[in-house]
């Protein structure tokens with residue numbers, strides 16, 4: 001009977017081995033992830049995200065263009081949908097972020113009847129000119145960010161975000 005019983009020493013050995021293994025796995029996982037991360041990131045694809053907006057349809061009036069992309073956050077991958085305000089200036093395509101530079105609410109074009117030629121943030125009445133420049137005297141302290149753009153097969157593609165170059 002007593003042969004089947006786990007001695008105190010054996011019990012401690014099993015427990016410590018288990019805990020040690022758990023800790024080692026915890027230390028190794030980030031290292032493995034670090035080693036294969038570049039591979040994962042490469043698999044995400046190119047720098048530009050396609051949209052279904054025809055460039056020929058764009059005018060000098062900003063319109064909302066939606067786009068979706070895959071976001072890798074640690075081990076998790078999720079589909080994220082976002083949008084930009086896009087207009088044409090001559091042949092140039094301008095894409096501005098809708099994220100207000102005050103506290104991050106979403107701005108809309110001509111969002112208030114008094115300022116039909118500006119972006120408007122409803123949270124604290126922040127306003128921006130068409131090129132994204134913040135109107136002095138309203139809460140935002142900087143211009144809206146800009147996105148790289150390009151045309152492929154007649155359709156608009158959205159690239160990386162960058163600080164506003166138009167202001």
Ligand code: FES
Nearest residue numbers: 100102103121126
């Ligand atoms: S968050 Fe836009 S004005 Fe405050």
